[in-house]
Amino acid sequence: MILNEFYHDVKxxxxxxxxxxxxxAIGFVTTFLTLAxxxxxxxxxxxxxxxxxxxxxxxxLLLPNGVRVRSAQVPLPLIDALKKxxxxxxxxxxHRFFTSIRSEGRVMSDVEIFAVSPEFLTxxxxxxxxxxxxxxxxxxxxxxxxxxxxxxxSPRGKIIELGNQGKFIIKDVVEPHKDSSQNMPxxxxxxxxxxxxxxxxxxxxxxxQVYAFIHSASPQTFDNRLLDQVxxxxxxxxxxxxxxxxxxxxxxxxxxxxxxxxxxxxxxxxAVHSMALLHTLYGAAIFVLLTTLVNFLSINGIINAAxxxxxxxxxxxxxxxxxxxxxxxxIIFPQFLCIMILALGMLLGSALLSEPILALxxxxxxxxxxxxxxxxSLIMGGMIVLSQWIYLHLFVFSVRNTRGDARFESxxxxxxxxxxxxAQLLLSGSMVYIWAGAIAQNHYVMDTDFGYHKKNLLTxxxxxxxxxxxxxxxxxxxxxxxTGTSNIALSSWRPFDMSPAVMTVxxxxxxxxxxxxxxxxxxxxxxxxxxxLETLAGKENAVSExxxxxxLHVIVTRxxxxxxGQSSYDEVMNNTFYIDLDGKKKALRVLRIVDNIYLGERxxxxxxxxxxxxxxxxxxxxxxxxTRRQRDNIISQFQDYGLSEGQIVLVDDLHRRHFKNHLLIxxxxxxxxxxxxxxLLGSAVIIGISEAVRLNKTLKIMEAVGGSIYTGIVFxxxxxxxxxxxxxxxxxxxxxxFLHRWLKRYDLVTGLTxxxxxxxxxxxxxxxxxxxxxxxxxxxxxFRATGRTQKGEAWM
Numbered sequence: 033m034i035l036n037e038f039y040h041d042v043k044x045x046x047x048x049x050x051x052x053x054x055x056x057a058i059g060f061v062t063t064f065l066t067l068a069x070x071x072x073x074x075x076x077x078x079x080x081x082x083x084x085x086x087x088x089x090x091x092x093l094l095l096p097n098g099v100r101v102r103s104a105q106v107p108l109p110l111i112d113a114l115k116k117x118x119x120x121x122x123x124x125x126x127h128r129f130f131t132s133i134r135s136e137g138r139v140m141s142d143v144e145i146f147a148v149s150p151e152f153l154t155x156x157x158x159x160x161x162x163x164x165x166x167x168x169x170x171x172x173x174x175x176x177x178x179x180x181x182x183x184x185x186s187p188r189g190k191i192i193e194l195g196n197q198g199k200f201i202i203k204d205v206v207e208p209h210k211d212s213s214q215n216m217p218x219x220x221x222x223x224x225x226x227x228x229x230x231x232x233x234x235x236x237x238x239x240x241q242v243y244a245f246i247h248s249a250s251p252q253t254f255d256n257r258l259l260d261q262v263x264x265x266x267x268x269x270x271x272x273x274x275x276x277x278x279x280x281x282x283x284x285x286x287x288x289x290x291x292x293x294x295x296x297x298x299x300x301x302x303a304v305h306s307m308a309l310l311h312t313l314y315g316a317a318i319f320v321l322l323t324t325l326v327n328f329l330s331i332n333g334i335i336n337a338a339x340x341x342x343x344x345x346x347x348x349x350x351x352x353x354x355x356x357x358x359x360x361x362x363i364i365f366p367q368f369l370c371i372m373i374l375a376l377g378m379l380l381g382s383a384l385l386s387e388p389i390l391a392l393x394x395x396x397x398x399x400x401x402x403x404x405x406x407x408x409s410l411i412m413g414g415m416i417v418l419s420q421w422i423y424l425h426l427f428v429f430s431v432r433n434t435r436g437d438a439r440f441e442s443x444x445x446x447x448x449x450x451x452x453x454x455a456q457l458l459l460s461g462s463m464v465y466i467w468a469g470a471i472a473q474n475h476y477v478m479d480t481d482f483g484y485h486k487k488n489l490l491t492x493x494x495x496x497x498x499x500x501x502x503x504x505x506x507x508x509x510x511x512x513x514x515t516g517t518s519n520i521a522l523s524s525w526r527p528f529d530m531s532p533a534v535m536t537v538x539x540x541x542x543x544x545x546x547x548x549x550x551x552x553x554x555x556x557x558x559x560x561x562x563x564x565l566e567t568l569a570g571k572e573n574a575v576s577e578x579x580x581x582x583x584l585h586v587i588v589t590r591x592x593x594x595x596x597g598q599s600s601y602d603e604v605m606n607n608t609f610y611i612d613l614d615g616k617k618k619a620l621r622v623l624r625i626v627d628n629i630y631l632g633e634r635x636x637x638x639x640x641x642x643x644x645x646x647x648x649x650x651x652x653x654x655x656x657x658x659t660r661r662q663r664d665n666i667i668s669q670f671q672d673y674g675l676s677e678g679q680i681v682l683v684d685d686l687h688r689r690h691f692k693n694h695l696l697i698x699x700x701x702x703x704x705x706x707x708x709x710x711x712l713l714g715s716a717v718i719i720g721i722s723e724a725v726r727l728n729k730t731l732k733i734m735e736a737v738g739g740s741i742y743t744g745i746v747f748x749x750x751x752x753x754x755x756x757x758x759x760x761x762x763x764x765x766x767x768x769x770f771l772h773r774w775l776k777r778y779d780l781v782t783g784l785t786x787x788x789x790x791x792x793x794x795x796x797x798x799x800x801x802x803x804x805x806x807x808x809x810x811x812x813x814x815f816r817a818t819g820r821t822q823k824g825e826a827w828m
Contacts, residue, residue: 056412076292091282093282094281133195176217194220210395294307298530367416460711461797472788478687482629482634517656518655519562523553524555525651526683562656569605575587585623585644587623587626590626764790
């Protein structure tokens, strides 16, 4: 009986009924995933018993040129100083270094190793098992580390060799805790001989060496002023630096529960999430839920409108309100069951097609997933029952079948349709406005000129087998013969590596105490050509290393000229500049002036830069290629020299990796905007047809007195234009506010961002009006063809 009634409802209104089920399932899946994300985020690092007392130390160093260098690591002497403070129970730290691993005749280079202090595992054990502190030459590894590097079938008790650290025995294979943000695939006990120059680094406050965690004795929030006091008491003055230690050094402590929120540290230890991305996901979920709720209520009203007459007949023949409500609730059950089945299918499909969703579901325990699913099901069922009861109360239980009630129903339908469209256009218009602006800004940031070529350029890290000029030249000749590529360029920098040195430079006419802080890195003679630097002056000069030890050859940027107070290129080329290097004064000869190069993101004011030309082994190599096949051949030959996939990266990929969070946020906004747009257009079609039902008699009268269907469209637009304009204006205000706040993360914003956003919103408004008008026209023609309004309502 119940299934027959449900089948009759679907047959009577196939389009709205199916849309209602699909939209409800989308809302269900969105709610479930949002709650799962919140639970996963809430549980991260909360398994530590005293997590409220554990803080991670972070540092910020002010360079002489005004640039602030932020790091997730701190200097060693800070740890010794904090151990003396009475309010701190203990200090745990981990030293990360890279070395080679030798096992069963195989050698793996540049493997990440963590050496931890004795109290680290007691306070901050990131593994599932309870572990005893490590002794000397003992090691813990994870199953993933064993699969990637060792390949032992039974690793426990096996011996491996770590670089020049000696031989280590694998004490145990440990599983990382699901809720830990610390990513430590291999762990050994810290010893001073593992850190090169340990005695000097114990006194060096201006270089960071370890990740440090403090355990506070007080239950109150840690006061960062204690760290400032430690700097004032213990940190020495940096020789030659104009700023005091308190001005140059700043340390802060962040609770471990907040450690997994990314702060943009280049040397981050934890697996971090962007707060901006999380807020975007939560905001997107709210937008989707509101949109689906408005659509569901609108479509549900149309479905119920077709059943209104039969319900009133039942009341006339003696059915009570309770009987009608009970029958209605029974019919709701198959609808609810269809929603659950479809939602479950969507969840399974999303998990199979999307790795992030699969990882999220894997991170949340099964019992919590079941609890969330049941909770959302109850909420969804309650909303459906409540919406049905409200409709029955307004349009069935309180109606007396008079002419006034018919007018009330007509007006109610009109205002419900209008409010539904206003809400839909407000939500979807806001999302489309934000989406268009975000896409425009993202394209600008990714495609803007950074001062070097990004396309068809590959960089790689120099490993042990290639750490000689002879081997590099041999590889270069081999690549030229087999693939026809360019020369290999060497440099101590690549995009977004913010480790270039800062040097003080002065020219001959400046006083002894006058100097300018300039960013600097080293490169060989091939660098300008391989990286496509645009030469502004000095193109006739050959790029080569100086043979005079008292003179250094450099390439400088246009910003260098401005920073040094020079007015022309000739003035820079003909001037002599000086730096202090290793306690000796060196002269600089400028070979070329190139356009500004941005070491990281593009900024409003480019930083001055000079490139030392040296034919030495550097940190990175780079090479140009022309085709995909050529690139694959180059990578294959690099791997023959022991370079892993992680050590070889395209410059384009470096940019995508750096702007990963921005791209993810943009993709989320794009997905939500597309979904909102589809729902809006579907709602516009349904509302247009609903208006055709409501205005059927009016349109017939207008046609009888000589009006055409286009007259009816003008009449329809006059009735709805005000609400469309109001909702568009509100969408502009809401979208502008969110977009403006989102753009604050960028130092440079293109003016086209707001132009494209406004244009997209205007096009959306016109498109919605056109779709509604076309739906009205199609519905009106169909009703005139059938001649029966009741049948028209049944089609809906």
